[in-house]
Amino acid sequence: MTQTDLDQTDRVAGVSSNPSSASASPPSANGQPQARPAGQTPAGQTMSLAVRVTSARLTYGGTCLFSDLSLTLEAGLTTCLLGPSGVGKTTLLRVLAGLAEPEAPTRVETSDGLPLAGRVAYMAQQDLLLPWLSVLDNVLLGDRLRRTRITPEQAARAAALLERVGLAGREADRPATLSGGQRQRVALARTLMEDKPLVLMDEPFSALDALTRLRLQDTAAETLAGRTVLMVTHDPLEALRIGDRLHVMTGRPASVGPALTPPGRAPRRADDASLLALQAELLRRLDA
């Protein structure tokens, strides 16, 4: 994704930043591949989507949390947004997810000029598994909700994803029989099952214990490689381990700092000395 690409987007994009006005999502008009071989970085740009938020504004209870804020999500990379609680990062993510109305003059632009509605997969801090459905049916929830018939191929794909997140053989179990880490793994499989160009994650691992969190970060980094991801987190180490572009969002009104790019490929080792140096830098920026 180059600057010219985005400039082009600007011209194409009379793209509405209002998700509800674009209610009918274009049914895979862009020839979205149904199933991509797991782990493969998409070579063509058919799947990779860049997203840019500009002039973002948020007022809450009369207080201006941020205005004229911009954030770029580069195609095929994982962008991490760090910041203290209450800075508005979750709201920014919810705007992208179509869960919150963007405040004027917020603009959301995509590299292909099409609206984002229907093209995001969302993963929250809670696993949001439905307790009355089996693990497999939870992974297939999107198809159920869209009233798509669940073909044997789809079920097989869901089972394969469960195997990839390390839950082979647990398809028929109820979520209540799983541990917190396993439940979040199911949520990750459900997110991957959606196979959407943009993955939005809101502190997905913050409710887990340290060791479980590290393991899940590995699995997430491996399975999400090559996708455009925005992850909101308050854990600098987590961002350094799995993020490609790290932004710190601080202040009131808040602004998004320049990207920090950790070296090497995700998932990075937690005990890497260079990461620890970068962590100090991140903490310094967070404290600023």
Next chain:
Amino acid sequence: MSALAPLGRTLVTLAALLGAWQAVVWATAAPRYLLPGPLAVAEAMQRQAAVLASHGLTTLTEILLGLIGGVLLGGISALSLARFRTARRWLMPVLVVSQAIPVFALAPLLVLWLGYGMLSKVAMAILIIYFPVTTALFDGLRRTEPGWLDLARTMGATPAATLWVIRLPAAQPAFWSGLRVAAAVAPIGAVIGEWVGSSSGLGYLMLHANARMQIDLLFAAVLVLGLFAVTLYAAVDALARRATAWQVETQPSDD
């Protein structure tokens, strides 16, 4: 603790109640036509078994039809209330008014309109069951975990699909607690109807026995009605446990 313990406790409670009853009979030396003892009632139950069974069948049919009708109407109402804003605005006051008017006041009217037969009693039972079922299910439908609804929105779910796949199953525990209440109050509806005007049913039998000073038969009819209520409640409770087996019980099973 053995599996027989609950049954043992029930028997002990029952024996204590019967003992207290007999003690009151002895202490007051009340004549048999005012307060018969447990043995006299048991004797009446045995003697009049056929009569009790035929009248009991009438009442049981009314209760069950009332339950089915009330649950269907209540379910439809709650779903429309949850799904359509217009329905909420127009139906909500009607729902509250339906509870503000005592069923006792309506009973004579219903008998007048629907006749002395079973229909007026079924209508009465429906009226009494409708409210707990509707409010319980509607409350359950309103209190869906917001995160689930967020997830459904990002997945492109239609409101109808969200209602069917997420909100309705999530409301099941609330629905079943409403139905438990309904099962416990359903006999009241049927019996009120029978009191106001009927030619069969346990309510009719009670009035009839009362007028002829057959107090032992009156007690027997009350006991049969109580048996219905307890059985019905236990059946609904068993169904509820089966349907919501996924729900983790937070209450400790033993303390």
